[in-house]
Amino acid sequence: xxxxxxxxxxxxxxxxxxxxxxxxxxxxxxxxxxxxxxxxxxxxxxxxxxxxxxxxxxxxxxxxxxxxxxxxxxxxxxxxxxxxxxxxxxxxxxxxxxxxxxxxxxxxxxxxxxxxxxxxxxxxxxxxxxxxxxxxxxxxxx
Numbered sequence: 001x002x003x004x005x006x007x008x009x010x011x012x013x014x015x016x017x018x019x020x021x022x023x024x025x026x027x028x029x030x031x032x033x034x035x036x037x038x039x040x041x042x043x044x045x046x047x048x049x050x051x052x053x054x055x056x057x058x059x060x061x062x063x064x065x066x067x068x069x070x071x072x073x074x075x076x077x078x079x080x081x082x083x084x085x086x087x088x089x090x091x092x093x094x095x096x097x098x099x100x101x102x103x104x105x106x107x108x109x110x111x112x113x114x115x116x117x118x119x120x121x122x123x124x125x126x127x128x129x130x131x132x133x134x135x136x137x138x139x140x141x142x
Contacts (some may be wrong), residue, residue, distance in 0.1 A: 008072035023063075027056055030073075034080055041084035051083050058083070113125035 003011065003025040014022035034055055039048035058079050066075050 009066075009068055012063050012066045012072050012075075013068075015060065016066065023060055026059065026072075030076060032055070034076070037077070037080050038084055041081075044089055049086065051087055055079050055083055 003021055006014075006025075008023075008026065008029065011022045011026050015026060031052065034050045035048055038051045038055070039045060042048055044053065055076075059076065062079075066072060
C-alpha cells in the first residue's frame with residue numbers, strides 16, 4: 001500500500017493504530033503548514049518550532065480521537081490553535097523578566113527590596129557578580 005496516495009483521514013486512522021509510516025507521512029504533508037500557522041500566532045520562530053513538535057506528539061497520542069466527522073486538517077488545525085492558546089496563557093502567567101543590568105543600586109526594583117535598607121547595594125552587587133559569572137560560563141559553553 002502506497003501511503004502517499006492515501007487521504008489524510010485514512011492515514012489518521014492508521015496512526016491511531018500506531019502505524020509509524022502513516023505518522024511520518026502526515027508529518028511530511030503538514031509540518032510546514034503547522035509551523036507557519038503557529039509562527040503567525042506566536043511570532044517567535046523557536047517557540048513555533050517547539051509548539052509544532054508538541055502538535056505532532058499530540059497527533060501521535062490522540063489520533064484515535066479523530067472520528068472522521070470533519071476533515072483531518074480541521075482536526076489538526078484545532079490542535080494547533082489549542083496549543084497556541086495554551087502558549088499564550090502560559091506566557092501571560094509568567095512574570096515579566098527583570099533585567100539586573102539596569103538595576104540602580106540606590107533605587108532597586110521592589111523585587112530586590114527586603115525591607116532592610118542596610119546592605120542593599122551589596123546585595124545588588126552580589127547579584128550582578130553572579131550574573132556576570134553565569135554569562136562567562138555560558139560563553140564557555142558556546
